Amino acid sequence: MKVGLASIDGSIRSVVIGEPDVIILPLGAPTPDDVVRSPAALAQARSLALHAPRQDRDSVHLLAPLRAFNRDILCTGWNYWDHFFESAGRRQGQEPAEAPEHPTFFTKGPLSLTGPYEPIPFDPTISVQWDYEAELAIVIGKAGRSIPESRAAEHVAGVLVANDISQRDVQRAHGGQWLKGKSLDATTPIGPWLTTWDEVADVQDLDISFELNGVLMQSASTSEMAFSISRVIAELSWGMTLLPGDLILTGTPSGIGNARTPQEFLTEGDLLVTRIGGLGELRNRVAVASLSEYVAG
C-alpha cells in the first residue's frame, strides 16, 4: 500500500494513493507513522480505504508522510562507489584514506525534513554551496539490535524518496562533519508517500534519479550500492538498537553538484525533481527565505 498525509480543508488527513485517484481516509484513521509501527494499523488503513471517498490526485496537497521521530534521521555516506570516487580530492578535509570496508554513518535533525512539493528555503547568507543528493529512504518497522543481514528485511516497514540537501561549505566550516551542513530547517524533502515493504519487489533494483531544471544530473540503480540495504541495517544496528519509525537514508549516487567541473550549486528558482521508480517523485522549488534572522521559540 502507498499511504501518505495530505492537507485537506485545513486538516491533516491520512490518504492512500490509488490509481489514478487518492483515497481520503476518515479523520482518526491510522497515519503513516502508525502504519510503520503496527501491522494492525496497516490492516485498519487497508480496510478503511475500501469504502473511503476518492479525490483527483492533482487536487490533493501531499505533506511529508512521516512526522513522529524517535531521534535524528540516520544517514549513510558514500554508498555508491561511483559517488565515492567522483568526490575524491573534493572533500576538503573529509577525505578517507581509501575505499571504506564499512558504511559511513551520520545523522541529520528531524526539523530538516519537509514535504514532497514544498519550496526549499534558500538562504545564501548561510551557505553558497547548496547541493542535492537523491536517496532511497527506508523506515524501520520492528525494533532490533545486532540484526543479521539475513533478517534485515523483517525489520523494514517501508520505503520512500528523499533528497539529502546539503550545504558543503557549512560541512567544511565546522570541522569537516555532516550534521551541521545537512540539518537546516525544512530543507530535506521526503515522500511523496510511504510505500509499504510488501509492495517492493526488489529494493536493490530500483531506478533512482535527480533532475535539476529538467536536466538529468543523477541516474543510477540501487543495485549499484556499495553496501546493500541489509548490510546497512546489520552494521548500523550492531550493538545499537534500531527503533520502529527510525528513518534511514541510504546514500546518493554520482552526479552531485560538488563533484562537477565546474561545481554546480543550487540557486533561487531551481526546480528539483527527485525520482525513484515505483515510489513516486518529489518536486521542490528553491525559494529565497531567511534562515539567518533571530527567531525565539
Ligand code: ZN
Ligand atoms: Zn546523503
